[in-house]
Amino acid sequence: MIDKIKLYIKIGLKMLKREVVNNHDYREEYNKIAQTYKNWVGVMGRFTDNIIKPEYLSSHKELRILDFACGTGYITKSLLKKEIPCKITAVDYSENMLQTWKDVQNSKVQVIHADGIEFLKNTDEKFDIIFFGWALSYFNHEELFKLFEKVLKDKGIVAVITNVKGTLLGIEELFLKVMSQSQEVVMKPMDIKFNLPKGKDGLIKWFEKYNFENLEICEDEVTFSFNTPEELLQWLNKTGAIAGTAKIFNDYSLVKHKIIKEIKKQKYKDGKYEINHKFAYGIFRKL
Numbered sequence: 048m049i050d051k052i053k054l055y056i057k058i059g060l061k062m063l064k065r066e067v068v069n070n071h072d073y074r075e076e077y078n079k080i081a082q083t084y085k086n087w088v089g090v091m092g093r094f095t096d097n098i099i100k101p102e103y104l105s106s107h108k109e110l111r112i113l114d115f116a117c118g119t120g121y122i123t124k125s126l127l128k129k130e131i132p133c134k135i136t137a138v139d140y141s142e143n144m145l146q147t148w149k150d151v152q153n154s155k156v157q158v159i160h161a162d163g164i165e166f167l168k169n170t171d172e173k174f175d176i177i178f179f180g181w182a183l184s185y186f187n188h189e190e191l192f193k194l195f196e197k198v199l200k201d202k203g204i205v206a207v208i209t210n211v212k213g214t215l216l217g218i219e220e221l222f223l224k225v226m227s228q229s230q231e232v233v234m235k236p237m238d239i240k241f242n243l244p245k246g247k248d249g250l251i252k253w254f255e256k257y258n259f260e261n262l263e264i265c266e267d268e269v270t271f272s273f274n275t276p277e278e279l280l281q282w283l284n285k286t287g288a289i290a291g292t293a294k295i296f297n298d299y300s301l302v303k304h305k306i307i308k309e310i311k312k313q314k315y316k317d318g319k320y321e322i323n324h325k326f327a328y329g330i331f332r333k334l
């Protein structure tokens with residue numbers, strides 16, 4: 048109990064001083080997992096497909112599309128297959144994620160290596176559609192949605208898929224427990240949970256506040272099972288699902304065994320180790 052109180056005081060002070068896992072840390076983490084991110088896309092890409100809908104892509108004129116926080120380019124590549132008249136701007140700040148698809152050279156696509164917020168602030172371009180896959184949690188949505196509004200044309204569309212509260216059930220508590228046991232190596236906390244909407248209704252509320260109307264919305268959840276706690280942790284690490292957590296500690300190797308021990312205790316079900324991914328996806332139109 049005393050350990051917990053000490054930890055919360057430490058976290059509180061660090062949050063006040065803004066010594067939290069930051070943009071720079073997430074970028075480094077995505078640089079590390081760029082080669083294994085395909086594991087995520089391989090199984091979750093079919094849900095991303097739900098926001099790449101033909102009815103919003105049919106147009107007589109050339110569509111201006113922004114693939115925001117594009118990563119390894121899953122969305123851009125899917126759009127190219129549709130062979131619609133368009134110009135796509137794909138932005139991400141992880142050079143290694145971008146590096147994975149440098150062979151996709153197409154005159155329709157411009158790839159920009161930049162921080163997303165800086166790009167939105169500085170661009171003069173106006174877009175018909177913004178695609179935004181699996182990255183909402185890394186942004187302050189209030190700042191972001193104002194900027195989305197700024198760069199969209201009238202009646203422009205945001206097509207989004209995002210994790211929501213309740214995803215990776217128990218993982219936050221598990222990390223807090225390990226942090227409490229290993230306070231001497233805790234460097235900075237994460238504040239990512241503030242950036243997850245409360246399900247599909249929460250996502251609608253966030254967008255409506257910034258002058259977007261909801262056209263379509265869905266919520267879903269998938270659970271993955273693993274034979275060992277090590278495999279579960281490896282999944283979380285290689286897919287970016289817990290990107291940033293390694294930066295909490297000044298030496299991750301010192302706590303890894305404790306994390307595995309906690310997974311063993313807390314994520315065991317019917318002979319397997321389970322983890323859930325809960326997410327919402329939808330289409331929003333600027334009013």
Ligand SMILES: C[S@@+](CC[C@H](N)C(=O)[O-])C[C@H]1O[C@@H](n2cnc3c(N)ncnc32)[C@H](O)[C@@H]1O
Nearest residue numbers: 077116117118139140141162163180181182185
């Ligand atoms: C989970 S991946 C999603 C990639 C892609 N949108 C997809 O659907 O597969 C998250 C991406 O967000 C990017 N990202 C996070 N914060 C960012 C920022 N501030 N500016 C630009 N990119 C950012 C990361 O580099 C990473 O490539």
